[in-house]
Amino acid sequence: MRNLVIVLGDQLNDDSAVYDGFERNKDAVWMAEVAEESTHVWSHKARITLFLSAMRHYEQRTTQRGYCVAYRRLDDRTNTQSLRQELLRSIAQFKPSGLVVVEPGDYRVREQLELAAKEAGLALEIRPDRHFLSTVDDFRRHAEGRTQLRMEYFYREMRKRYGVLMDGGLPAGGEWNFDKDNRESFGSEGPVGVPVPLEFKPDRITREVMDLVADRFGRHPGSMDGFGWAVTPEEAEQALADFIEHRLPWFGAYQDAMWMDEPWLFHSRLAAAMNLKLLDPRKVIAAAEAAYRSGAAPLAAVEGFIRQILGWREYVRGIYWTQMPGYLERNELGATASLPRFFWTGKTDMNCLRQVITQTLDFGYAHHIQRLMVTGLYCLLAGIDPKQVHEWYLAVYVDAVEWVELPNTLGMSQYADGGVMASKPYVASGKYINRMSNYCKGCQYKPDSCPMTEMYWSFLEKHQEKLAKNPRMLMQLKNLKGRDANSAVQR
Ligand SMILES: Cc1cc2nc3c(=O)[nH]c(=O)nc-3n(C[C@H](O)[C@H](O)[C@H](O)COP(=O)(O)OP(=O)(O)OC[C@H]3O[C@@H](n4cnc5c(N)ncnc54)[C@H](O)[C@@H]3O)c2cc1C
Ligand code: SF4
Structure with missing residues (x-):
C-alpha cells in the first residue's frame, strides 16, 4: 500500500x-x-x-x-x-x-x-483544509503588525476577497455592518409564528448508532429523544434550504433574543453540519446572498448571518491555530471555582440557567446569546475555572469541535485570554437577560437583585483595577458606584 x-x-x-x-x-x-x-x-x-x-x-x-x-x-x-x-x-x-x-x-x-x-x-x-475560505497563514498575515486583533477588519477583507455582498467595490447598502437594525427583543407578546425547523427521522444507520450509544454511553449527559440532525450532505442541504426560506428573513432582528421553551427561534441550526463538513460554507453564504438579491430577505438579516460564517467562523479558527497550545492554559482573571453540578442537570432556581441548561441537555443545542450571556455569563461572574467551562461546552453541544469551541468559550465568553478574542469581558446584570428574554418572568428572583446581578457587581468590584485599563469598561465601572444596573444591559 x-x-x-x-x-x-x-x-x-x-x-x-x-x-x-x-x-x-x-x-x-x-x-x-x-x-x-x-x-x-x-x-x-x-x-x-x-x-x-x-x-x-x-x-x-x-x-x-x-x-x-x-x-x-x-x-x-x-x-x-x-x-x-x-x-x-x-x-x-x-x-x-x-x-x-x-x-x-x-x-x-x-x-x-x-x-x-x-x-x-x-x-x-x-x-490544508479547503473547506474553509481562509487559511491559518492568511490569518497570520492579517494579524501581523496589528497591535489589536478585531474580527470586523478581518471580515471586511474576506468580503472584498470573495466579493460577498459587494456592489462595485463597496459594501451592499453602503455599510459593512447592520447591527443597529438587529438585536431586537420580542416584547411582552413573545415570538409569533416561529416556523418549526426541518428535522430528519433517524434511518437504520442512525437507529443502530443510537442503540450503541445507549448501551455504551448510557450514563453520559443529555437525551437522544427527538434526534433529528442532518447526518448526510443531502440532508444538510435540505436544512439549509429550509432555513433560507423560513427563518433567515427574521434571523437578524431576533438573533440575540431568547424565549422560554423556544430553543430554535430563527437560528439556522447549521453549525453542526458545517463543522462536520457535510455542508460547504460557500453554499451557505451564496444561498443567503441570493435571498437578499432576490428580495426574499432583508439586507440586515443576510449581512448579520453572513458575518457569522465568513467573519466569526473563519476568524476563530485563525485564533485557535495561532494561539495553541498555550491558549488552553490561559486564565487571565485567575478563576478557580468548580463548575456547579447543576450544569449537568439543569436543577437550579435561576430560571435563565434552568432554561438554557435544560434545553442544552434535551437537544445538544443553545444559540449564541444563550451560550454567551446566560451560561457563559454565569461562569465568568462566578469565577469558574475556564478549563472546566471549556470542557463543558465541548461536551454538550452537537456542533462542538475544539477549533471553534475553545476561542468562543475561553476567549469570547470567559475573557481568559485577556482580550485576544474580545475587546472587553461580556458582562451584564440580570437586567440584560430581562430585556432580551422572558426568563425573569418565570423566576423566583427579580432581575435587579437576583444572583446574576449581585455577582455582576461583585465581579466589577473584584476586577476593577484591571478593567479600568479598558476604555470600553469605563461606563460600567462608573455605574458601579451608584449600582445603576441599567447601564449594564448592553452586551
Ligand atoms: C461559549 C460559546 C461556545 C461556543 N461553542 C461553539 C462550538 O462548539 N461550535 C460552533 O460551531 N459554534 C460555537 N459557538 C458559536 C455559536 O454560538 C454557534 O455557532 C451557534 O450558536 C450555532 O447555532 P446555529 O447553527 O443555529 O447558528 P446561527 O445563529 O444560525 O449562526 C449561523 C452560523 O454562524 C456560525 N457562527 C455564529 N457565531 C459564531 C461564532 N461566535 N464563532 C464561530 N462561528 C459562529 C456558525 O457556523 C453558525 O451555524 C460558541 C459560542 C459561545 C459563546
Ligand atoms: S431574575 Fe436573574 S436569575 Fe432569574 S431569570 Fe432573571 S436574570 Fe436569571
Whole structure:
C-alpha cells in the first residue's frame, strides 16, 4: 500500500483534499470510531450519535464511490478505543509507505496522529483544509503588525476577497455592518409564528448508532429523544434550504433574543453540519446572498448571518491555530471555582440557567446569546475555572469541535485570554437577560437583585483595577458606584 488516507469524524466532505492524487489501486481510506473521542470530555449522547452516524453514512457513500475504506467500529471486539493505538494497529496490518490527512480540527488529535506516525517511522502529510475560505497563514498575515486583533477588519477583507455582498467595490447598502437594525427583543407578546425547523427521522444507520450509544454511553449527559440532525450532505442541504426560506428573513432582528421553551427561534441550526463538513460554507453564504438579491430577505438579516460564517467562523479558527497550545492554559482573571453540578442537570432556581441548561441537555443545542450571556455569563461572574467551562461546552453541544469551541468559550465568553478574542469581558446584570428574554418572568428572583446581578457587581468590584485599563469598561465601572444596573444591559 502506498498511502493510508486518514479521515476524521469532522472531515466528512466528499471533495476533501485527501483525495487529491488518490489512486484506488494504491491507497486506502482509514477511519476509526474510538470511545476516547467521546470520553475525553463527558460528551452529550446526541453529540456522540451525530458524529458516529455521520461517519457511518460517509463510509457507506465513500465505498459506493469506489474507494476502499478500512473502518474500525466502536463495537469491534478488538477495538482499543484509542485513535493512536488503532492507527498503529492498522499501520502494522496494511504496511503503508505513508500517511495522509487534512488538518485536524483539534490540536490534541493532531498530536496523536503525529505521535503515531513517529512511532511507526512514517511520514505524515498534513494537507490544508479547503473547506474553509481562509487559511491559518492568511490569518497570520492579517494579524501581523496589528497591535489589536478585531474580527470586523478581518471580515471586511474576506468580503472584498470573495466579493460577498459587494456592489462595485463597496459594501451592499453602503455599510459593512447592520447591527443597529438587529438585536431586537420580542416584547411582552413573545415570538409569533416561529416556523418549526426541518428535522430528519433517524434511518437504520442512525437507529443502530443510537442503540450503541445507549448501551455504551448510557450514563453520559443529555437525551437522544427527538434526534433529528442532518447526518448526510443531502440532508444538510435540505436544512439549509429550509432555513433560507423560513427563518433567515427574521434571523437578524431576533438573533440575540431568547424565549422560554423556544430553543430554535430563527437560528439556522447549521453549525453542526458545517463543522462536520457535510455542508460547504460557500453554499451557505451564496444561498443567503441570493435571498437578499432576490428580495426574499432583508439586507440586515443576510449581512448579520453572513458575518457569522465568513467573519466569526473563519476568524476563530485563525485564533485557535495561532494561539495553541498555550491558549488552553490561559486564565487571565485567575478563576478557580468548580463548575456547579447543576450544569449537568439543569436543577437550579435561576430560571435563565434552568432554561438554557435544560434545553442544552434535551437537544445538544443553545444559540449564541444563550451560550454567551446566560451560561457563559454565569461562569465568568462566578469565577469558574475556564478549563472546566471549556470542557463543558465541548461536551454538550452537537456542533462542538475544539477549533471553534475553545476561542468562543475561553476567549469570547470567559475573557481568559485577556482580550485576544474580545475587546472587553461580556458582562451584564440580570437586567440584560430581562430585556432580551422572558426568563425573569418565570423566576423566583427579580432581575435587579437576583444572583446574576449581585455577582455582576461583585465581579466589577473584584476586577476593577484591571478593567479600568479598558476604555470600553469605563461606563460600567462608573455605574458601579451608584449600582445603576441599567447601564449594564448592553452586551
Ligand atoms: C461559549 C460559546 C461556545 C461556543 N461553542 C461553539 C462550538 O462548539 N461550535 C460552533 O460551531 N459554534 C460555537 N459557538 C458559536 C455559536 O454560538 C454557534 O455557532 C451557534 O450558536 C450555532 O447555532 P446555529 O447553527 O443555529 O447558528 P446561527 O445563529 O444560525 O449562526 C449561523 C452560523 O454562524 C456560525 N457562527 C455564529 N457565531 C459564531 C461564532 N461566535 N464563532 C464561530 N462561528 C459562529 C456558525 O457556523 C453558525 O451555524 C460558541 C459560542 C459561545 C459563546
Ligand atoms: S431574575 Fe436573574 S436569575 Fe432569574 S431569570 Fe432573571 S436574570 Fe436569571
